[in-house]
Amino acid sequence: MGRSFREMIVIASVFAASTLGGAAAAMPSAAPYALASPVSPDVFGTVALAAGMTDYDVRWRRVSAADRGDPRIAQIAATALGLDPVQAMAMVHSEVGRRVKWRADLDGYGIADYWANAAETLTKGVGDSEDIAVVKMQALKAAGFSPRDLYLSVGRDKSRGADALLLVRAEGRFYVLDDRVDRPLSAEEYARFVPVITLGQGKNWLHGRDIAGDAQRTRTAH
Numbered sequence: 001m002g003r004s005f006r007e008m009i010v011i012a013s014v015f016a017a018s019t020l021g022g023a024a025a026a027m028p029s030a031a032p033y034a035l036a037s038p039v040s041p042d043v044f045g046t047v048a049l050a051a052g053m054t055d056y057d058v059r060w061r062r063v064s065a066a067d068r069g070d071p072r073i074a075q076i077a078a079t080a081l082g083l084d085p086v087q088a089m090a091m092v093h094s095e096v097g098r099r100v101k102w103r104a105d106l107d108g109y110g111i112a113d114y115w116a117n118a119a120e121t122l123t124k125g126v127g128d129s130e131d132i133a134v135v136k137m138q139a140l141k142a143a144g145f146s147p148r149d150l151y152l153s154v155g156r157d158k159s160r161g162a163d164a165l166l167l168v169r170a171e172g173r174f175y176v177l178d179d180r181v182d183r184p185l186s187a188e189e190y191a192r193f194v195p196v197i198t199l200g201q202g203k204n205w206l207h208g209r210d211i212a213g214d215a216q217r218t219r220t221a222h
Contacts, residue, residue: 048205059115067118077142085170133166155195
């Protein structure tokens with residue numbers, strides 16, 4: 001990140017507890033890709049600090065490893081083939097939105113917090129935010145995006161409360177695919193979400209505020 005721990009004060013654990021109440025370049029081809037460590041998702045004005053195991057790991061591994069070969073995923077992915085990354089994201093975002101409508105887990109599955117895999121969500125035609133994000137993630141993988149560029153971020157939306165969304169890194173930027181917005185937005189454009197934990201390919205992060213950076217920006221502004 002180009003900054004030492006002496007230069008930034010990360011309050012991820014306190015930030016997470018207060019937010020969730022203590023809960024835990026060009027479009028790639030469809031050819032096999034070489035996996036590498038994901039880029040740290042320093043988005044929405046936060047610093048992402050690498051974390052170990054979280055309460056979400058088992059669910060994340062289960063849903064991220066399933067259903068990429070489902071024919072419905074292939075159909076969605078086919079709408080994105082040959083497009084540039086942002087156009088591809090927009091097509092997948094739109095097609096999943098056409099097939100899946102938002103519904104709370106309590107209504108769809110009878111429990112408060114169930115992470116459905118893509119096949120379950122497509123079969124039911126409904127899902128909550130992380131369920132919809134997982135379908136989009138699997139479709140983007142099938143369209144040629146590397147798993148290292150796809151992240152599920154869990155946090156708090158300013159109006160919905162506890163929430164999750166898909167982050168996609170393309171052309172050196174992070175984009176947000178939110179089921180309530182009609183197009184992908186750059187992370188810089190998106191101001192309604194406060195991330196707490198982000199899950200990526202083989203790596204997790206806790207989000208905190210860069211207090212030193214905020215103080216420096218305040219001094220500069222005055």
